Amino acid sequence: MSLRAALRTKRCVSGLLSQLPSCSSHVRPRAPAVLVSQQRNNSTSPKIKVDFDQSTGVAIMQMQSPPVNSLSLDFLTELCISVEKLEMDKSCRGLIITSSQPKVFSAGLDIMEMYGKSPERCGEFWKAVQEMWLKIYGSNMVTIAAINGSSPAGGCLMALTCDYRIMADNPRYSIGLNETQLGIVAPFWFKDTMTNTVGHRTTEMALELGLLYSSSEALKIGLVDQLVPEDQVLTTATETMTKWLAIPDHARQLSKSMMRKPTIDKLTSNREVDINNFVSFITKDSIQKSLRMYLEMLKKRRG
Amino acid sequence: MSLRAALRTKRCVSGLLSQLPSCSSHVRPRAPAVLVSQQRNNSTSPKIKVDFDQSTGVAIMQMQSPPVNSLSLDFLTELCISVEKLEMDKSCRGLIITSSQPKVFSAGLDIMEMYGKSPERCGEFWKAVQEMWLKIYGSNMVTIAAINGSSPAGGCLMALTCDYRIMADNPRYSIGLNETQLGIVAPFWFKDTMTNTVGHRTTEMALELGLLYSSSEALKIGLVDQLVPEDQVLTTATETMTKWLAIPDHARQLSKSMMRKPTIDKLTSNREVDINNFVSFITKDSIQKSLRMYLEMLKKRRG
Amino acid sequence: MSLRAALRTKRCVSGLLSQLPSCSSHVRPRAPAVLVSQQRNNSTSPKIKVDFDQSTGVAIMQMQSPPVNSLSLDFLTELCISVEKLEMDKSCRGLIITSSQPKVFSAGLDIMEMYGKSPERCGEFWKAVQEMWLKIYGSNMVTIAAINGSSPAGGCLMALTCDYRIMADNPRYSIGLNETQLGIVAPFWFKDTMTNTVGHRTTEMALELGLLYSSSEALKIGLVDQLVPEDQVLTTATETMTKWLAIPDHARQLSKSMMRKPTIDKLTSNREVDINNFVSFITKDSIQKSLRMYLEMLKKRRG
Numbered sequence: 001m002s003l004r005a006a007l008r009t010k011r012c013v014s015g016l017l018s019q020l021p022s023c024s025s026h027v028r029p030r031a032p033a034v035l036v037s038q039q040r041n042n043s044t045s046p047k048i049k050v051d052f053d054q055s056t057g058v059a060i061m062q063m064q065s066p067p068v069n070s071l072s073l074d075f076l077t078e079l080c081i082s083v084e085k086l087e088m089d090k091s092c093r094g095l096i097i098t099s100s101q102p103k104v105f106s107a108g109l110d111i112m113e114m115y116g117k118s119p120e121r122c123g124e125f126w127k128a129v130q131e132m133w134l135k136i137y138g139s140n141m142v143t144i145a146a147i148n149g150s151s152p153a154g155g156c157l158m159a160l161t162c163d164y165r166i167m168a169d170n171p172r173y174s175i176g177l178n179e180t181q182l183g184i185v186a187p188f189w190f191k192d193t194m195t196n197t198v199g200h201r202t203t204e205m206a207l208e209l210g211l212l213y214s215s216s217e218a219l220k221i222g223l224v225d226q227l228v229p230e231d232q233v234l235t236t237a238t239e240t241m242t243k244w245l246a247i248p249d250h251a252r253q254l255s256k257s258m259m260r261k262p263t264i265d266k267l268t269s270n271r272e273v274d275i276n277n278f279v280s281f282i283t284k285d286s287i288q289k290s291l292r293m294y295l296e297m298l299k300k301r302r303g
Numbered sequence: 304m305s306l307r308a309a310l311r312t313k314r315c316v317s318g319l320l321s322q323l324p325s326c327s328s329h330v331r332p333r334a335p336a337v338l339v340s341q342q343r344n345n346s347t348s349p350k351i352k353v354d355f356d357q358s359t360g361v362a363i364m365q366m367q368s369p370p371v372n373s374l375s376l377d378f379l380t381e382l383c384i385s386v387e388k389l390e391m392d393k394s395c396r397g398l399i400i401t402s403s404q405p406k407v408f409s410a411g412l413d414i415m416e417m418y419g420k421s422p423e424r425c426g427e428f429w430k431a432v433q434e435m436w437l438k439i440y441g442s443n444m445v446t447i448a449a450i451n452g453s454s455p456a457g458g459c460l461m462a463l464t465c466d467y468r469i470m471a472d473n474p475r476y477s478i479g480l481n482e483t484q485l486g487i488v489a490p491f492w493f494k495d496t497m498t499n500t501v502g503h504r505t506t507e508m509a510l511e512l513g514l515l516y517s518s519s520e521a522l523k524i525g526l527v528d529q530l531v532p533e534d535q536v537l538t539t540a541t542e543t544m545t546k547w548l549a550i551p552d553h554a555r556q557l558s559k560s561m562m563r564k565p566t567i568d569k570l571t572s573n574r575e576v577d578i579n580n581f582v583s584f585i586t587k588d589s590i591q592k593s594l595r596m597y598l599e600m601l602k603k604r605r606g
Numbered sequence: 607m608s609l610r611a612a613l614r615t616k617r618c619v620s621g622l623l624s625q626l627p628s629c630s631s632h633v634r635p636r637a638p639a640v641l642v643s644q645q646r647n648n649s650t651s652p653k654i655k656v657d658f659d660q661s662t663g664v665a666i667m668q669m670q671s672p673p674v675n676s677l678s679l680d681f682l683t684e685l686c687i688s689v690e691k692l693e694m695d696k697s698c699r700g701l702i703i704t705s706s707q708p709k710v711f712s713a714g715l716d717i718m719e720m721y722g723k724s725p726e727r728c729g730e731f732w733k734a735v736q737e738m739w740l741k742i743y744g745s746n747m748v749t750i751a752a753i754n755g756s757s758p759a760g761g762c763l764m765a766l767t768c769d770y771r772i773m774a775d776n777p778r779y780s781i782g783l784n785e786t787q788l789g790i791v792a793p794f795w796f797k798d799t800m801t802n803t804v805g806h807r808t809t810e811m812a813l814e815l816g817l818l819y820s821s822s823e824a825l826k827i828g829l830v831d832q833l834v835p836e837d838q839v840l841t842t843a844t845e846t847m848t849k850w851l852a853i854p855d856h857a858r859q860l861s862k863s864m865m866r867k868p869t870i871d872k873l874t875s876n877r878e879v880d881i882n883n884f885v886s887f888i889t890k891d892s893i894q895k896s897l898r899m900y901l902e903m904l905k906k907r908r909g
Contacts, residue, residue: 163814180558183551191561196806200499200562201525207558208466209550222807247815248789248896255786255813258797259806290551483861486854494864503802503865504828510861511769512853593854 047075048082049100057093058241059086064100068107071154076128083135093249094241095139097162098146098234108153115291119279126278129154130271133189136161138264140253142244146237148230151175152212160193163244166237167215169227175218180210183290187274189267196263198222350378351385352403360396361544362389367403371410374457379431386438396552397544398442400465401449401537411456418594422582429581432457433574436492439464441567443556445547449540451533454478455515463496469540470518472530478521483513486593490577492570499566501525653681654688655706663699664847665692670706674713677760682734689741699855700847701745703768704752704840714759721897725885732884735760736877739795742767744870746859748850752843754836757781758818766799772843773821775833781824786816789896793880795873802869804828
């Protein structure tokens with residue numbers, strides 16, 4: 001199965017795919033024309049759309065990889081390049097990450113990158129996941145996640161790497177590191193990021209059970225910072241960004257680094273070990289078997 | 304005074320013994336006949352009763368050491384052996400720990416093991432306390448504490464080592480690491496376990512003041528996870544266990560280990576030092592004197 | 607400008623000086639006569655007034671450096687000597703820290719100690735700030751902050767070093783580590799102290815944004831432990847102290863040390879590096895420039 005075909009029938013590490021209609025249906029219509037018209041002139045259709053407003057210094061990054069913004073190697077690579085470009089542009093001080101896909105922020109790691117792939121390819125994929133986390137968690141920009149849909153597993157991780165999280169107040173949307181429910185395990189830096197956000201005990205129970213939280217539960221435990229009506233997620237993010245940008249950049253960046261550096265250093269000095277751990281785990285027969293069963297279950301569900 | 308006689312007039316490191324009627328009265332009646340009939344055929348009456356249901360993979364461990372399930376060397380040894388047996392039995396996936404004694408889960412460390420004993424004996428006792436913690440905190444089984452009564456000091460520690468805590472909703476029952484009130488000090492791994500559960504600041508104040516919390520206060524600070532009416536503690540534990548066992552064992556165990564290993568490693572690599580610290584502290588004249596005064600106060604109270 | 611003149615037109619690292627009327631007005635009247643009459647016979651007017659009650663073992667330390675108890679080198683030196691004297695007096699078991707200045711507990715580090723000073727002098731000043739923190743955070747006494755006014759930046763730090771914080775229930779009073787708003791950065795041990803008190807995530811956002819919390823917000827996030835009407839702050843502190851002193855000193859002190867020692871050790875073994883970091887940061891042209899602009903803005907405001 002080619003990557004392109006795989007993308008069309010995208011599966012995602014959500015564990016609760018039934019909650020994500022976009023997962024079990026065919027490719028959805030593209031993003032509205034107005035958005036498409038602003039896309040960069042890439043040879044292939046881009047998975048990431050960036051609107052940078054020079055006057056405010058704020059970039060809005062829309063994830064637009066149908067149907068559910070699964071984090072494939074291609075997607076992550078494109079995302080990392082986009083973030084890096086903005087990071088190097090000193091006029092860009094703030095980054096808002098959101099989704100152009102209905103009902104989903106990001107469904108997390110693309111399961112097709114983990115099933116039936118060579119160890120080399122798995123390693124390359126995992127390195128890209130690390131890179132995404134390192135780039136956003138350590139960004140000098142103010143980063144705000146405008147979570148306008150469900151955000152399981154790697155999608156949750158991406159939201160957690162930001163400075164602030166605004167989620168649509170919709171009980172149908174869920175968020176959490178639910179890897180355990182799929183029989184796989186969140187790596188230590190997913191765990192560290194969540195612990196830094198909601199504390200040790202909440203993280204322990206969340207990871208042991210692979211919990212997905214509704215938006216209101218997520219607010220209660222501090223997994224997100226604010227809930228707003230769905231149509232106000234992006235405008236609230238923009239308003240919030242204005243407040244954050246009123247703070248002197250240098251002092252804010254140093255404070256952020258002081259809080260996050262120990263966690264970042266842990267991965268930076270263990271990247272190869274972490275990649276090897278992932279590859280040897282994911283290529284195990286037992287894990288591959290459960291991924292196959294999961295994929296077959298999805299196929300049947302789609303009928 | 305023999306250990307047996309000591310057990311009959313059991314004292315416990317509760318600091319608020321007046322709240323535990325069973326502490327200040329004589330030996331209570333045994334557990335109901337139906338439970339006794341299921342006891343293992345030990346030569347001496349067992350302090351631990353285990354009911355393992357092969358069909359569900361769940362073991363219920365009842366602590367039945369009158370009057371208040373004090374953690375004596377004998378008790379801890381029997382408990383560790385029971386946990387180890389279940390741990391090695393791959394068909395056992397879940398462990399519920401509860402008490403068959405009325406009004407008390409466990410009153411904590413047996414003060415008679417710390418008063419007037421030789422350093423060797425004190426060291427042996429402390430090693431057993433460590434062993435209990437290591438076995439339960441690092442267990443591969445799902446562990447649920449069904450806290451159907453008060454649970455001060457070491458009793459609280461035992462509850463904290465489990466994955467989930469359900470407590471009887473009774474304002475007369477209290478729980479907490481109240482060692483400080485007795486003039487003794489919770490060791491670093493008690494502190495670590497509590498910090499992992501309720502955070503640094505709550506633990507700091509709790510340990511400095513030796514706080515005991517009512518069940519509702521305990522729920523509020525996260526020392527327990529759920530309150531239910533007293534007669535539903537065990538059934539709720541059983542229902543909760545079913546939910547936990549729906550999670551793939553392997554992924555749950557790896558997630559649990561990831562959260563707890565650093566804390567476990569700290570004790571594992573410092574067991575001897577920790578034992579020496581305990582022994583040199585507890586055998587101090589000043590500490591022995593305050594334990595004696597405490598025991599005499601208890602004797603008078605019993606009239 | 608002499609230090610004395612500077613004190614008369616005191617500026618402080620509050621970032622929200624407009625909330626502190628005492629900052630933008632002239633020198634206020636001295637503390638009431640009854641207090642002054644009990645002052646120690648110092649050659650210069652003392653900035654710290656200590657009332658030690660031998661019968662209770664409790665000392666009340668009033669900060670009385672008009673207008674806003676800014677932490678100058680002189681002030682810190684006097685404070686450290688006072689704390690050390692009490693620490694060495696075994697009959698003194700408890701210390702209540704409060705302010706005799708209206709509407710302010712302490713406005714934090716004295717900005718005049720950081721502007722236009724030689725590196726040597728800056729280093730001396732920073733060493734005194736460290737010393738204050740080390741002395742109170744590691745004190746064997748029970749320490750209670752009776753926060754009867756606003757307490758930004760270094761004032762907040764001083765409150766956080768105590769065992770317990772009681773704040774006046776007044777929405778006009780604020781507390782927080784707001785250094786970032788001034789373009790400067792709280793050092794790692796300010797950060798550690800706050801993290802130990804309110805957790806990682808709250809600290810991260812507080813430091814990135816330089817947040818000041820109203821008294822009720824501060825209670826909500828755990829930055830203070832209790833709110834009482836303004837005229838009851840000191841009496842409540844005294845009553846609370848009685849409860850804390852009912853705990854055996856030795857066990858309480860060991861528990862406190864167990865909780866705080868790792869954080870203290872981090873600074874103790876990095877004092878010189880931390881001083882060098884501060885000096886090289888604060889003497890930067892860009893930082894000095896923003897301090898000058900800040901001071902000029904204050905001058906204009908006083909008109």
